[in-house]
Amino acid sequence: MRFPLTSLQKLLLPLGAVLFDFLFWQQQAGLNLLLYTMFVVGAVLAGLPRHAPVWRSGYFKAALSGTLLSGALVALYGSFVAKLACVVSLAMVLGYVNQPDLKLVAYALLTALGNLGRAVPALLKQWEPPQHTSVRLKRVWFYSRLLLVPVGLLVLFHVLFSVANPRYDALAARFFTVLGEWLAQVFEQISVPHLLFFLLGLALTASALIIVPIHFFADHESRFGEFVRRQRDRVASFAVRRPDFSAKPFHLLDLRKEYLAALAVFGLVNVLLLVENLVDITWIWFGFVPEKGFNLTQFVHEGTYVLILSILVAMGIVLWFFRRNLNFYAPGLRWLRLGATVWVVQNAVLAVSVGLRNYYYILHMGLAYKRIGVYGFLLLTLFGLGTILLKIWQRRSAYSLVRLNALAAYGVLLLLAGGNWENWITRYNLQSRFDTLDLGFLLNMPGRMLPELMEKQAVLTQIPHLLQDTPSGTVDFISAQNAQRLLDQRVATWLHEYETERSWKSWTYADAQAYETLHRRDLTSKSRTYIRTARAQLGLPTSIAK
Template sequence: MTDFAPTASAWPDGQPARPASTAIFSPSARVAQPLSTTQKVLLPAGVVLFNWLFWLEAGGPNVLVFAAFVVMAQLLLVPRVALVRRSGYFWLMVGGSLFAGAMMAVYGSGAAALACTASLLMLLGYVNQPYLKLVLFALLTALGSAAQAGPRVLAGLRAPRDTGAGMRRGWYYGRLLLVPLGVLVAFHVLFALANPRYAALSSRALEVLGDFLLWLLPEVSVAHLLFIVLGFLVTAGVVVMVPVHLYADRESRFGEFIQRQRNRVASFAVRQPSFRYNKAGALDLRKEFLAAAAVFGLVNALLLVVNAIDVNWLWFGFVPKPGFDLTQFVHEGTYVLIFSILLAMGIVLWFFRRNLNFYAPGLPWLRWGATVWVLQNAVLAVSVGLRNYYYILHCGLAYKRIGVCFFLLLVFFGLGTVLLKIWQRRSAYSLVRLNSLAVYAVLLLLAAGNWEVWMARYNLQTRFRTIDIGFLLGMPGRVLPTLLAHRELIDRAPQLTAEAKYGGSEVISAADAQRRLNARVANWKAHYQAHPGWQSRTYAAWQTYRQLSVSK
C-alpha cells in the first residue's frame, strides 16, 4: 500500500513543504480495488463482534472490547512505515480510546461513552489524514469517511467468476436497486412523520413482516436485521478508509503564528511575507490602535469596579441572608458572567488578529492593557467559581454545578492561551488547537469520575435542610448502596422532595421516600438478574449487586 503523491504547498515557520492533503492509504489500496485479505477477515469479524457485543445490551465492557478491536484493526491495516505511526495525536487517541473504554467497563457512564466514541472517531480521522492537528477536523474527517465506506464496499462487490451470465446479470441489477431502495426508505420515513394514518398502516405492515420472518427464522427479527446492517456500516467505517481531503486542505492554510499581511485577511489565512507599511496603512493601524486602546481602557475601568464589588462581597465572609434567593443569584449571575468572559476573549482575538500585532508605536501599551483585562477576567472567573461554591455549600451538588467547575477550568486555560496570543503573536488557529485538546482532556477526566456516588455522599449530610430524594433515586444503580447506608438520615431529614407528577417538585414523607427506595432497589436487582450477559455488566454494577445482596 502506497501513499498518495503529495501536492506540495508552502507551510509556515520555515517548515519543509508538506502535502495539502495526504491520506496514508491510496484509493487503489483500500477502496477502488477489491478488499485486501486483512480487510476481508476484519469486516465480517467486526459485524459478528458488533452484533454479539451490543444487540439488546447496554454499554459496559462490550465498549472496551470493541474499542480494542478498532485499535487492533488500525494497527494491522496501517503499514509500519506510515507517517501516522509517528503522530503523537494518533497515539493520544489510541490511549484515550482504550482509557475511555476501560472507564465504560468500570462505570458505564454517559461521559465515558461520549469520550470513547469521540476518541475512536478522532483516531480514524488521524489515520485518514495524518497531518491533521485540530481534533474537530479529525472528527469531521472520520464521519465523512465512515459515511462513504459502507456504500463503497457494496459498490465494489463482484459476482463470483464461475457463475453464468444470468447470475452475473442478477447480481448487477441487485446492486442497481440499492439506490432506489434507499430513496424509498427516505420517503417512507418522511411520510410516516407527516401522516399518522400512514404511520399506523406501515407499522402494521412491518409487524406482519416481522411475524413472517420470526416464523421463517425464529432467531431473526426486522429490528435485528437492521441492527446487523448498522454493525456492517460501523465496521466498514472502521476497516475501509475513504480519503477525505476537505479539512486537511483547509488546515494546511492555517499557521501557528501571525505574520504581517498586505490584505485584510484574518489570522487563519496563509501567511504572506513581511512588508513595509505605506502612510495609508500606518494611518489605518493608528485608528485601529486608538479604538483598541479606548476599548481596553474603558472596559478595564468598568471591570475593576465589578471585581472590587465581588471581592468585597463574595471573597471574604459571604453569608446569604434569610430569604436570599441563592438559586437565582447563582444561576443568573453565573451565566451572565461566563458570557462576559467569553465576550472579552473574543474582543481580544479580534483586535490581535492582524497587523496591529506589529504596530510598534503603541504595541507595548496595547499588550499591557489587554493583559490587565485578561487578568481581570481571571478574577471574574474566580468570582463565578465562588458563586458556584456557595451554591454547593448551601444546596448540594448537581450535574450543572460540576459542569460549571470543569468549564471554569477550561476558561482559565483559555485565558492563558489568550495571553500567549498577545505576547507571542499566536494565531486563532493555534488557540483553537490548544483549547480543543484541553476540552478533550476534560472529557477524559469526566469519564474517569464516579460522579453520581460522590454527589449522593455529599448531598446526604445532616447540615442540608432539604434532600432531593427523587433526584438521587433517578441516578444510576451504583448509588443505591450509598442511599441504603443513609436510611436513618433520610428518616430524620427536615424535608424531602421529589419530582411532582405534572412538573416541579413536591414534598414527600420519610415513609414514602423509604418505600420508593425499596422499590428502586427491587427493580434494579430484578433487572440485573434478568440480564446475565457480561457485555453490559460493569464492575460498578457487579459491586453494587454484591452490596445489595448482603444489605437489609
C-alpha cells in the first residue's frame, strides 16, 4: 500500500537524514542527541492536526515532557542512563502518536518499533515506477535524443578549439584537472560504513515522520479492563460431591477450596516471614556492626538477591490467588484480604531490610553503580507492593498493575537520568576512612569525574589498599606512587582525546566543565609536571594550557 508523502515530509525526510549523518557520524552522543531529538519532536508536532486525538492523551504529554527533559540531561551530563531515557522517551512519543488510545508503555514502544519496520518499505514504495511507465520512457528517450545533437556539437568544437589554440587547450586541461581532483576527494569521502550510517539515519527519520497505523497492540490492549470481573462460567458448583483423586491437582477446585488454600498459604508464610523480619530488625536495623572476618560481600550480594527474589515470588502468589473469582468470595473475602495485606506489609518491611543491607555495604565498602541500581529497584518494588494492595482491596486487574508499574519504571528511569552519579561515586569513595579502594573502577569511569579525583588525589596516599583489575580477570594491589602515575596518564589521555576527537556536536556541560577545571583551576604545578611526564610517556604533546 502506497502512503503519499506530504510536502512537509518530502522536505523534512532528506533534511533529517543529512542532519543525523552530520551530527552523529564518528561522534559521541551529547548536544547532537538533543538537537536531533528536538528536530524529530518538532517535525512530528508540526505534522499533527490541531485537533488530533493524541493531544488529549496524558501518556503522550508525559512522554513528550520526558523526552525534552532527558534530552536536556544528555546535553548536561551525557550519562548512559540519560541517553537511554531520551531514546525510550522519543520512542514512546512516536508510539502514542501512532495509536493515541494506548496506555501501556511497553505497547507504545512496540508500536514505535513496528512502525520502523513498516515506514521503511513505505518509503521505498515512493520510488516505485508509476503506472504508464512505457509512455514516460518514450518521452525521456525522445528528449535524450534531442540532447545528443548539442552535446555532440559541444565536444566537436571543444576538440577543434583545443587543436587550434594552445592557451585554450591549457585552460581546458587545468579545468579538467581541478574537476578530477574534486571528484576524487568526493569519492574518497564516500565509504560503505558511512553510506550505511546515512541510510540508518534515513530509516530512523522515516520511522519518525511516516506514521503507518499499527492497530495490533491497541486492539490487544482494548481487551483488558482496569478491574477484575466475575466470570460466572468458571465458578464451580458448591454442591457436595465425591472428590475425584484422578483429576489433575487444583484442576477442579471450587472457590471454597481455593480460598482455604490461599488462607493457609498466607497464614503459614506470614508466620515464617514474621520470623525473618524479626531476625532482620533485631540484627541489622539498629546498631549493626560487622564482626571481624564477616563476609560483607556475601551478606549483601547473595542475601539481597535472594530476598528480592522472595518478594517477587510473594507478589506473584498474591496475583495468582486474586486473579479471578476469589475476589468475589463473600464468606471469607475479608479474612483473605487481611492475610494478604499483612503479607504485603511484611514484604515491604523485608524490602527495607534489603535497603539496609545495601546501605551497610555502601557504608563500609563504597558506592558503585549496582548499589544505586538496587535502590532504584527497591523503589519500584515498594511501588509494586502498593499496587498489589490496590489489587487486593479494589479488585484491580493485572493489566492495571502492569500499566501503573510501567509508568513507575519510566519515572525511575528519568530520576536516575538526572543524577551526576560518577562525580558522586568518586566523591564518596575517596574518603580516608576506607581501607580499600578500587582505583581501576574510578579510572574507567567517564572523564567528567576526573576533576573530583584530582582534587582529592592526596587521599590515595591515606588508603592502605588500592586495587586494579587486570586484563586476565585478577585483582592487583598497587602502590600510591603507581596510583598517581595511573591517574596522571588517565588525565593526560582524556585531555588529548577531548582536544583532538571531541567537537561541539558531542558537547556536554559536564565534560566542558571538567576540561576547563583540569586546565585552569585545579591543576597545581606539581600535577602539571606529572601530566607533562605522562603525556611524554604516551607520546602526546606536552603543552598544557594555563
